[in-house]
Amino acid sequence: MVLRSCWKSRHKTSCRGPAPCWVLLWFCVTQFVLGGGALGETKNVVQKDAEFDITYNDTVTSDNQTIYAFNHTVSRNKSEGVRVTVDVSQGFESPILFVVRQKQAVLSFQIPLILRGLYQRKYPYNHVGRTLCQPPTRVASETQYFFVDVSTLSTQGTNYQLRVSRVESFTLHTDKKFIFTASPSQPQYFKYVFPDGVDTVIVKVNSDMTFPCSVMSIQDIQCPVYDLDNNVAFIGMYQTMTKKGAITVQRKDFPSNSFYVVVVVKTEDEACGGPLRFYPLRPDELIDAGNRSKIIDVIVTPAIKSEVYVMGMLFCLGIFLSFYLLTLLMACVANKRMKKREVFQIPADMSPAETASLLGKNGDGQTSAFPYEYGSFADNGSTLSSEAITDSATSTDNNYGYVGQEPFKRRPILNHLHHLAIRIDRSLDSVGRSRHESLSSVEEDDYDTLDDINSDKNIVRTKKFLYVADLSRKDKRILSKKYQIYFWNIATIAVFYALPVVQLVITYQTVVNVTGNQDICYYNFLCAHPLGALSAFNNILSNLGYVLLGLLFLLIILKRDIVHQRALVxxxxxxxxxGIPKHFGLYYAMGTALMMEGLLSACYHVCPNYTNFQFDTSFMYMIAGLCMLKLYQKRHPDINASAYTAYACLAGVIFFSVLGVVFGKGNNVFWIIFSVIHILATMLLSTQLYYMGRWRLDSGILRRMVHIIYTDSIRQCSGPMYIDRMVLLVMGNIVNWSLAAYGLLERPNDFASYLLAIAICNLLLYFAFYIIMKLRSGERIQCLALVCILFTAVVWGLALYFFFQGLSTWQKTPAESREHNRDCILLSFFDDHDIWHFLSSIAMFGSFLVLMTMDDDLDTVQRDKIFAF
Structure with a gap:
């Protein structure tokens, strides 16, 4: 009966013109479901022809229902919006239902409009404004009808005000700013049509008000439009915003070549980092939301064209390929200089008796009288008089010089004799152990487990003045294999680490593209240029430098390795x-780590966020650790850490990095534990470095510590035996203890950067100590190394400047992060963080070159004259 009465009462008035009758049938069913009355109950239905821009004051009860009929002309070439505004100022016992029936859409809402926030808190709104969607028309112009039905179940009369108006400025224009006001119950949306020749645009929304929090959404032209806080995330692309918001929109994603820009103000501010509102006293309690209006401006600008993409890629490739070209030119110049030098071949091997007779040695290998004696050699300790050589020099001579010695000359024939003497001494010394070497496995433990070797280590390494020769006594083959493990281990780590990372970021990007949730990834949205499925291709491209320069460094090391191996042959x-013993395993590991840093940083910037930060930082820790190990290995090749120990420690650092980001914020227990571990690790490492690895961690450690304190500090009050090492370790402990105290007191939000700062501070401190001690020892820094140091320092300074610009941060909410977004500054394609990628990759490459070349001045200095510090 109710359905029949509804149909009869409205058929003649509502089912006319283009308004379909099925909409009327749907409305009647809705009225019955929502409580149109018991069976047999009828309502007094009144229909009024209404006009735009007129405010209608009326009263509604459960006994009457009012229908307002509107019509307007829709043109295909002109977009015009229609907005319905309803205001109810007095109290009421039941809500009023407003239903707007139009072509291809039905919009319904109640007054008060109840919007829910966090924990299902309810916020009522008595003033509601909604914009009607505009169904597309195929004809040039047509008249469309729509109806506004007002009904309620309240037996008391409730007054309301209804106004329907046209939105003249409904279409957004390119590069033209439009200002409007929005609130949770009065969302706004506008239409944008792609102009000819524009395939991609950036929609920028700005506000001078941080709060209330709002949401910007990009939706296709369709009905209904989802423009409330509880449904705005259903379709399209959306992101929360406080002061800034930006979304890049491509024409290919919208078949109609147009879209809606929807702005919704949220009922609460928690999504934007605002304060958490109080809990309601009762589950059904309504909370006064207060005034949450926000003034916003929107502007649509064209994105960059394909030519800018090409220019950006060529610029990136050109920068880093120029380093390849420069390296090639330097190699050609070096080879040309080598060809100018006189090259002498060592004569063929002679029998030991003939060679001994020639060199003035007896069968036991002892030196006898020799007419030409000249400078000392570490190989056999024999000496020859340089005066005799100088007197006999009658042809083209060569100059040789060592630290602390005057340059002297010797004739080429004596060079041959000198090389022959060394070779024969080595052959005679190796006779007694050749069989042993052929039968034993080449393992370091075969030497370390011998008691006499251990005794020798304790004697040698505890001398007051140590030389590189004292710490490079192990077999070169053993050490070479030991340090090659660094490369193979990091290569294995890279493979097993990178594969799941790539898979995960692909999943992240897919989720972003499918759901349209722009809050998942922390981009610089004002300079995020998409390419294919990637949302920020420029941030990925700028990481190419790490890969290319890491590969270049590997090629340089490979060349040096080949040259050194030929010299050994x-x-x-x-x-x-x-010179410094040449071991290249750590160099190969450093180059591989630099390449992996580029790959993983690119993966991180596919979708930078809170859960994948470790992709960008893991190999930074490894690079810092490997550089410190290489710096220590230069003067201490025999006692440097093994690859397994080093990578285990680095794994512990990465483990704490993850814990710090997940649990470190405001967690006092974590910071106390970390600070204690940091200080204890610093003290333990200091002890190991001071005693050159002869300090053992066993059950007798406390007894030995007490004995040393008693004998050295109390009984005889003696100062430290190794002054230089003590200065370094005291400074290192001061720095690390200060950093631990800072972390414990301040508890920085970015724990990953804090941990990286600890590693960098220790690396810089050790590097500065190394340079100072090198100069103190009478050594010099060659021109190439000095140029690398100065160039790297300048580039690091510029890189850090761009790094601290902070265009985004996942320590805050996505809306707060977007407040730091800025436009591109280089070629309209790269932002500040991209420039950081460029400069930091160059600076890392330069730092590696500094480590590689800083001791080239010692290549002709005997190792028993090179200080170990």
């Missing part, structure tokens, strides 16, 4: 007995 005295 021809028994070059400089390669065998002079």
């Amino acid at each position: 021809r028994n070059d005295v400089n390669a065998l007995e002079c």
